[in-house]
Amino acid sequence: MTGSTPVLLPRPRLLDRLGTNESRVVVLSAPSGSGKTSLVRSWVDQQESLQVVWVTLDTDHVGRTNLWQAVVTNAGRLGVLPTADAADLVADLERATDLPALVATALASRPRLVLVLDAYERLRDATAAVDDDVQRLVRAHPDLTVVITTRTTTGLAHPGRTLRGDVELLTATDLAFTEEETAALLATHGAPGTTRHAADLHRATGGFPLAVRAGMISLARASDGVPDWPSLVADDLRGQLTDAATRAFVLATSVPPYFDVELAIELTGSPEAKAVIAELEWNGLGRWIPFAPGRQVFQYVESLRTAMRADVEQLPAGRRARLALQTVGWLHRNGNFEAAFEVAVDARQYDIAGRVYAALVASNPDTITTGRFDRQLASVPRRALTQYPALALGRGLACHRNPALHGAAVEFFRIPAAWTTPRSPDMTPGEILTCHTAKAASLRILGRFDEAGRAAHQALAYFATIPDGEQLHVTDLGATTLRHLAYSLFQDGQIDAARATTMQAITLSTHAESLNHTAVYAVGFNALDGRTAEARAALDHIDPGAWRPGQTETYPNALGRIGRAALLVDDFDLAASISEYDGCAFATASEFWPFVTWTLMHAHLGLGQATTEAHRVEAALARTPAPPGMADSLGSAAVRGTLAILWLAAGNRTKAGPLLRLRTRYPGQLAPAVLLSRLLAGEATEVVAALPDVETLAGHTGRSTAAVLALGAAAALRVDRPDTAIALLDRMVALVGPGGARLHLMYLPGEDLAALRALAADRNNTALIDYLAAPVPHVVTAVAAPPALTAQERTVIAAFARHPTRAATAAALHISENTVKTHLRRIYRKLGVNSRDAVIQKAIELDLLGPPRAP
Template identity: 35%
Template sequence: MLSVSWRDRLLRAIDTAAPLLILRGPSGFGKSGLLREWVASLDESHHVVWVSFGPDPVPAGEFWIEAIAAAQQAGILPAHNANAMSNAAAAGLLDLQSLAARLTAGRNCVLAIDGYQATRPDHEVLDEQLVELAVSHPRLRIAVTTRSSTQFTSDRALLSGVITEISPAQLAYTLEETRLAVGGDEAAERLHAETGGYPLAVQAASALAGRPWPAATTKEVRHRMVAVSLETELWKLTDPAFVALTCLPPFFDSTLAESITALTVEEVGQVLDDLEWHGFGQSHVLPDGSRTFAYVETLRQSIRQRTLAELGEASLQRVGAPTVTWLRSHDPASAFTLALELELYDEAAAAYGWLLATDPGLCTGEDLHDVLSAIPPEVSVAQPVLAFARGIALISDPSLAEAAPAFLSRAAAPATRELPERMTEAELVELSMATIALRLLKRYPEAGRAAHHAVTLMRTAPDDARSGNSVLTLMLLRQLLFTLAQAGDFDAVQATIAWAMSVTSGAQARSDLMVGMVALDAISGRVAQARELAKRNPARPPELDQDDTPFLMELRSSGHVTLDIESFDFVSARAAVKEIPTALAGELRPFHDWILMHAALAGGNGRAEATRILEETKLLCRPAEHAQSWADAVLINVLAIGLLSGGDHTLVRELFALPTPFPGQVAPATLLALVLTGDSRTALERLPELREAEGHTLRSLTALKTVAAAAALREQDREQAEVLLRNLDHAYHQHGLQLPLLYLPAHDLDGLIEEGRRLGLVSWTAFHGKTIPSPRFVTSRVARLTEREQAVAEALLTHTNRHQIAKALFVSENTIKTQMRSIYRKLGVTNRREAIDRIVELRLVPGVESRSPS
């Protein structure tokens, strides 16, 4: 039997306590149970007002509103008085003395407050108010349970006898009480040593009396014992079948409970009231008025294991299917794992769609990989979404990533078939997964076509179907929009976002869409539009950002940091990039590096930063079958500019040799390479071709024309320079761009600004006198070496004189002398030693990383 002396000792302490009683201790110390038992023992001369709080913070006004509501429910306050007092509390105008007088009118009153730790935001104010009420109203007793060690710590109140505190040490079982509870000196001493007299553990051990002591860690023992203790009391209260059927999910609502049990909604509500009152779980009322309930987790896990072991397969599936369906819109991760556990693979596939749409970050990790690895191979083949799930789990683990493509290829299959004109929600989820799989496999053109089809299906769906699936549709749109962007289809991106905003009414959904709009507008060059959207949807502090998905957080941060560098705030941008979380497969990493490259260009170390990024990303070492994404092309352009700023033309040539479906993105660097080698005329000749290249955005076109304008001024072609400057004036002024100014040497930039000013152009006039970072470019112009000069340059590194070079190249020494004179002129040097240093510095000879012997 349970120790009577433990309860008697504490109940006597409560009986003789001061007007304000504090039961202080962590969960499991029996505070709530003791307070309930003491309240139940009071005679009819006492009113009881019981107020209970959950984990959510409760400000002072809300605290008193809850207390007033409890007093009304107890029949102490009439409705009209309660309403008036609640309104006053909400406005911060409640007369507490008047409230206390009404509570104690004609009888003693106990104000019992369970879970007082929830009042942390205003606990100092409430502490003082409760102490004042306890002092000023002798017929009012206040009893509080709290887990906090910082509430009611006023020495004055404690010393004056207003407060009695029962601490964790007092709530714990003594060794003698433990002996009485479990019987046997040895078992009691071991239990007491392991638990320190932890009340729930001692009570659980009493329930297990006579059974073998479990061999496990202290924590496991305690949790198991607590669960058994709770179960023992639980079966006295309610039907075991109700708990067995509702313990599968981590929480549930009354509608789900009604559908899987034989009870009505009213009966379910009564059961949940009883369960909560007796401490077996906690209810939460949602904004729409519905109620969810969560069992104490140790209790739920204990009963759940028994349910899974004892309930037949048919019964499990009958209960599991509606449970997973309900749970997937509330907690997709739990719905997914539960469906796999119950081998409900269709439901698992549907839940995974919600999981990926709501939070790609939840789709990775060891726990999920372990669950997925248990799926039979034939199921993965038959269920593309589950194959996708396995692929995502594998790709997130570097040690397993090589196995991911096989599963992602299966997942991509639905997008490679002939696509129908209409789809069910499940088919649309499957197609969306397939587009992401193609994207992760770097099959961007196919991914773009599939994403375009999926978006078209969403846009043309009947209004009733679209409204029913709007939450899932909008969540999947995040991934589909990014797929379209990676495929370079910005027309489709803009059109889709405009459509989505027109059909979306929810504030949060619109906010999430604007996150994507800010990021994609900023990166693609519509900076002014991105800034306007950012004002309506500002960056949030980190503690609020935790509510976002990792993908959304990364997208949000990338957009706002891009706006920072467009304002030339490179210090903040560099620091912010380090704090940006990395979501699914690190796909936004190229944008992070793109931001860092601009900061490096502004700081004059573009070449070093570009070299570092190339080494880390292995961009030049990727297999041929790995196609470039639009983000890769965006990054390659600025990497090339960084290398050009340091005169490294060899690595630039390697970057330009990479096959890309987006040559427009690399066009600015292509033109700049010609300009920096003194070939401005060729640059201007190539301008029409580069302007029409595939994959351009507003940003790349603006950068291309900026470099071309500099080339025109170098060639003294003022007419073409004026045409370009006037065109650029519109882009810089209307769209708020500035970054392309970093792509020019200082003397070229000064020339453009001066010419634009002379022409009276708004943006160029505004740039005059403005502090614009001036990247350091290699100052001397390096014209291209001819094929024969290139051969001589290579021979210079391995031969000691002209005679040896002439002999190696089968030409006369006079020919070598003439070619070396041309090389010296192009390199801006005057002797052989300087020429060798310059050839090595500029990497004009492939494969040379350090000076060769002279």
């Protein structure tokens, strides 16, 4: 390892504890400025026979997977692993469930290996999980030592482990200079004559290394050799800088989380940057940390950087912008997009931040589905969001992921929804594509589905103009973009365009995980359209091993779950269809709600639960705000059309009526319910006559068209037109395929389905016989509706349901018991029941317990 400088003071008592003990895990737990990293660095520099992987965590809330990815990445940079192997491991870790086992296997052939995890406290919530990983790692790799530096405590240093000797713990007390070490430090590196102050210096500083070194500087400057120790210890860390030039140097270079000599020169304009850095290190104000083979970067102690960043805020705006731009550019060139984004936001350079966020999405399309940058996005003021749509998109998505903040998300999505043209002439194709996608997605989430469809076409038109060479740079971003555009098209009823766009996205998915994310769109779209063969083929393209742990129950797999649920209903495996959503949060709180609900409604219909399910969905639609995705769209119309089917199956045509008259841009989704209503009313001739117009309504899917053809065939057979019926059935099977979608057969009254089966057998039509032979539940009856009840009879039923006896009912209504008995006799006859329980159950099914209608 290169780039080190001589240690200020040899500390054998501590170096021995790092290198000669039997513990496989060493933890240095002490405040910033205690010399933890410097001590480990000096020890590592003396270990010529060891291979060292050094990882410094330079941002807060580092995730568990991100940590181990950094370990293998740095192992590649430092030559411990081949670069290609390290790159493959980074991808494998995204999907792995046993992270330490994977890392141990990769490092198994590397003997006498040391892993240094510096600034371990930055793990925050992931600390406990990584503690367990470290223990498993050292058990799996018998020749590995893990050294951890942290400002906080860690479960690894639990007294039980330290007492057993499993973990060696060095605390602030251990790291503090003794009085003898303080004297030795002054004698070796202090100004002449300062050794006599060793006891006072040690007493005032408690041996805290950073304060001791600052005290040495103060002693050298003190004219009388007797500094004001309390003031020294309490003084701001800025006072430890030697002169104005050094302070200006630290001010500029505190903007990045770390830097090399090249960036230091760029930020400060100082050709002496290397010497200044050496002096800063000598004074304990920072340290060199490994970055790549033969290359290190310098990092200030956190307390100093924090103090100086406060001063950066006082610089002129132009100066701050230049420093941020230079820092972001350097971080971007070195692949640290996350830190680049954080620096840009902290510096309030929102133009830069907007472009970096687009670069983040381009480098990792899944950024938009995680909360990794929510904290930074939340700090961007609203006035800036209106200027930079990429940031507004990110902020809107952050709110949208939290059901409690859906309302707040609206104002953020309105910003990209209004986007028209690139704000800057030098925006990259990826950035412009992100803006187009933000517009289409935002319009969709806002419920403006027709506008979202048009915006999707505009985005696709722009994508087609990107030269092939440029498209290579936006491959996975392109796949992410096209998925969002495809869903916008699908919800606008542009089914074929949505399917074509999804297929294009599949060709751009260069990684297995990205391919999974795209293939599920093909599963969902095809299944919802009734193309079951294509849906099952798309399922075969999904690699179960490419999902991250738990991801199959989350938003990225929503359309995969929806597609499988629809296919299970087609097989009339109704309980399995419902259980497809077990544990899936998106089922109740995402924009996929309409299609989740559509599948659940059909499953419950088949289970004979039409009334209960209709009440559940009706209640959900009545809530404020309405469920997501329920503005006028294909999915919204499908839900309301199926709700009408449920009410008709329950025998409640009154409830179905308003749904059948719904004004929508997608009337094709209501067509099956409209025809079923007329069929149940005995209007078979009218159904057959209406078929040509009904088939051409806007908003049809293959499923809704197939349902119309099936109902039309039943009507044709009722009016003794068997040739028309068989022709309509042949068209239906040709549309969906011999083994295709068939859940719509539940819409047929049992008598009609039996008649169609008999017709197929009489014509010896094998394809129809097989198709109609499915185990279709009989959930719709063709019997006439019960006679209408009077308003007084409905009042009696409602009271009867609330009171245990006829006498109690009579008293509540202020009428005689004989009058109640007379009303009940008529009610029993009309409803076809003969008991109290039966009349109440029938009243619930027919929704007769609400306020009475006028006679």
